[in-house]
Amino acid sequence: MKFEVLKSDGNARYGVIETTRSRIETPVFMPVGTLATIKGLDTVDLKEHLKPEIILANTYHLYLRPNHKIVEKMGGLHGFTNFEKSFLTDSGGFQAFSLKESKTSDSGIEFKSHIDGSKHYFTPEKVIDIQNSLGSDIMMVLDDLIALPAEKRRISDSIERTTRWAKESLKYHLETRKDEVQNLFAIVQGGVDLDFRKKSATELTEIEISGKSFDGFAIGGLSVGEPNQAMYDTVEFTAPLLPVEKPRYLMGVGTPEDLIENIYRGIDMFDCVMPTRNARNGTLFTSFGRLSIKASRFKEGSNPVDPSCNCYTCQNYSRAYLNHLFRAKEITYIRLASLHNLHYYLNLMREVREAIQKGQFEEYRKEFYSKRVF
Amino acid sequence: MKFEVLKSDGNARYGVIETTRSRIETPVFMPVGTLATIKGLDTVDLKEHLKPEIILANTYHLYLRPNHKIVEKMGGLHGFTNFEKSFLTDSGGFQAFSLKESKTSDSGIEFKSHIDGSKHYFTPEKVIDIQNSLGSDIMMVLDDLIALPAEKRRISDSIERTTRWAKESLKYHLETRKDEVQNLFAIVQGGVDLDFRKKSATELTEIEISGKSFDGFAIGGLSVGEPNQAMYDTVEFTAPLLPVEKPRYLMGVGTPEDLIENIYRGIDMFDCVMPTRNARNGTLFTSFGRLSIKASRFKEGSNPVDPSCNCYTCQNYSRAYLNHLFRAKEITYIRLASLHNLHYYLNLMREVREAIQKGQFEEYRKEFYSKRVF
Secondary structure: OEEEEEEEEOOEEEEEEEOOOOEEEEOEEEOEOOOOOOOOOOHHHHHHHHOOOEEEEOHHHHHHOOOHHHHHHOOHHHHHHOOOOEEEEOOOHHHHHHOOOOEEOOOOEEEEOOOOOOEEEEOHHHHHHHHHHHOOOEEEOOOOOOOOOOOHHHHHHHHHHHHHHHHHHHHHHHHHOOOOOOEEEEEEOOOOOHHHHHHHHHHHHHOOEOOEOOOEEEEOOOOOOOOHHHHHHHHHHHHHHOOOOOOEEEOOOOOHHHHHHHHHOOOOEEEOOHHHHHHHHOEEEEOOEEEEOOOHHHOOOOOOOOOOOOOHHHHHOOHHHHHHHHHOOOOHHHHHHHHHHHHHHHHHHHHHHHHHHOOOHHHHHHHHHHOOOO | OEEEEEEEEOOEEEEEEEOOOOEEEEOEEEOEOOOOOOOOOOHHHHHHHHOOOEEEEOHHHHHHOOOHHHHHHOOHHHHHHOOOOEEEEOOOHHHHHHOOOOEEEOOEEEEEOOOOOOEEEEOHHHHHHHHHHHOOOEEEOOOOOOOOOOOHHHHHHHHHHHHHHHHHHHHHHHHHOOOOOOEEEEEEOOOOOHHHHHHHHHHHHHOOEOOEOOOEEEEOOOOOOOOHHHHHHHHHHHHHHOOOOOOEEEOOOOOHHHHHHHHOOOOOEEEOOHHHHHHHHOEEEEOOEEEEOOOHHHOOOOOOOOOOOOOHHHHHOOHHHHHHHHHOOOOHHHHHHHHHHHHHHHHHHHHHHHHHHOOOHHHHHHHHHHOOOO
8 A cells, every 4th residue: 555645735635545446535535334335325326426436344244244254255345345446444443342241351352243142252363354354455453442531541551452452463464464455554542631642643653563564543532422622632633643654544533524624633534424324314414514304494496405516416306305205214315315425525525635735725624614504 | 198009919919108208118017106216216227227118106195295286396296206207196096995994985085194194085086186286197097996805786886986986087187187298097997806897897998078088998906915816817808898009007916927917918007016015025036036135045156136137236236245235234235126126027028028029929928937946
């Protein structure tokens, strides 16, 4: 994997990640395909309409169903889904953290399947094995995530473990990888405590085995309920601690405003279920703010969701038709709304990249807020 | 509307219906878009992948939600859905019949909304008004459907009412139609009693007002639980009683076998929710019979659903991927499965039309059965 920052504008960066399968311009938003499909869409929708260069899939979910070994037999995620661009897979650390009965020890995380209650155990090596089977282009190390607010002691333990696991992961990755296709990112932890963030970032960026270090660095453990400003402050402090020449990925973030604010603070990569989840709940993103498609005022009228939008949905359907489909619980609505929201996110990133390239990100950011009427 | 039978092969007919919007080759299967969408698909799926010349929408459902007046303001069903080919709308008679608390009197049907329990009343004129608002290309008269088996007295009443309502409908249609775009079909009733079928067919085909008669004739009240052979026998008896020069439509039918058997007996038009409903339940139609995609044996393997099928789904995805999407309850599955099943039905009709044109329908029918292994 290659990464190059081609232009900086304040802390915002325009760059390019090259994997064997994709040329990914950054800042990039990665649509989430938890179970090897973006909810409501199919692979042809990606290829023909949204054209993302990279999407995300979840290790925990695919390990349980259909199981990574089946995916491997089908040619990995690319063969299984017929999506030939890049996949990033998470490590399952976040899901394990989210499950009520999970237990974290120094060697790994024990958890129960949310499907059948069966017991499973994730170690740094195990999640690399799974991601090897999945054949993802970017893999994430197992990390020890904590809920916020947290005691200092718990944060400290989390960082220590995260560093040790990262080291074990890189070692195992270098031993087991078959080719140069797969890449590995480490994840900085530390909650919203800046001292701990510094410790975690320093330790992870110093790891080097046989001259090899991580291909990129993520900031994890945010967007878990802390105030927005605390997230922004943590990112503002942490991003400069990461190597300039590696991509910086803010995991699980966020709203369009979160993307703008964190790009402003030096982030290159994002993922979030928000565009698809909000679509399903009836909230559509537009250049003028959020719109609740189920509202009575949208029962009539032939305008598309966003008259300035050139997505599949806005090119073909009216708000009134979407309002009807939503109210009638027709699942056709979900695909159309998800296509629109993901188009909004991907297009926002396109505009941001252009603004950075022109050295006009600050103006773009102001305009972004000034256009929002609700 | 024009209809011409271009070729007969036994009782099977190849013909063409021309509406102002479509050139519909018959025998034709009409996909069902109850609420102004084929469940799981959108209009672009129809235009680009399935290419039907006519689809069906349900008057009862659209009257309740979003309401025909809203559809009318949006330019009728064509403007509302962005589907520019033909729509056939039913009269709501079947839904009224299906609702538990509906009451039929000589002047119409009183029923309660399945959504909010509100009371409504359908008369022959009212359902024409609604269908005028919907702007359908082919409208159906209100009929009095009965459950089978039924008492002679009840069947007799049903036929009497159906004839009277048909007369009132044609009269009202000729008074209220604005142009030549909309057409009206009558519906033959009579259960599986051949004497009553004869009475109903005779009465309806004799109706003429100012030199105008119905544009086509449907056989209704079948596929409501009677044995298959009873349906076939009733159609075999009834079809020849209908005018040769008008299209014959068997409502709500059926399985692929039902289509073949009833084309063999002289039917030109069909509609049924089976391809889309079965898709949702995991049953996929193939040239070699039905396939349950959720079966464990489809967890692996890169074959498409039907290797000889050139539908969107079979061109892009494996059985294993569909098996996974079904088991994981991903709604993406529904669209892919519905596209496949509808393609199967529309392609079956294409093959049947070719066979009739070549005078080889009997051979085609034999081959159809011989290829089915389950």
